[in-house]
Amino acid sequence: MASTATNKQPLFVDRVFHYVKNLDNATNNGLDIAANNTAEVLVDASASDGAVVEDLYLISRSGTTEYPVNLYLSTARDYLRESQAYYVGTITSEDTLKTRTPWDDMPKVLAPVAQTEANPVSQAFYVPKGYVLWAAREGNGNETDAPLVACQGGWY
DSSP states (O other), X not given: OOGGGGTOSSOOOSEEEEEEEEOSSOEESSSSOOTTOOOEEEEEOTTSSEEEEEEEEEEOOOSSOOOEEXXXXXXXXXXXXXXXXXXXXXXXXXXXXXXXXXXXXXXXXXXXXXXXSSSOOEEOEEEETTOEEEEEEESSSOOSSOOEEEEEEEEO
């Protein structure tokens, strides 16, 4: 059983994941959630004890266009609704083909890290039990060269 079920620390990961989604058809016009969005589920922890995302990044498929991608945390797993979701961050892809862009604004965590720097800090994003992490490219309309969004982490 995962450590989150009994609120013990540290949190232990039961199994790992690495997901990749294409954002060609995953859109939301603006930062606020639009009624006609086509956001894509990235991590679904609605039926688990939660998950930790250790790395979240975009891979550029365009050699000319930067695409902002917004991330949302929601209690719904079937559709991204304004009444059930909250904006948690944005990553903008590079305009250079095959460039990897990490989510540098991921929250800092208190987990111990190796002493390789003067002020070592680790970053991760916790998806609580009963929540879903969604991704949507800003805009309306489909693209043929929108970035891929990927994340790696583990289930509790």
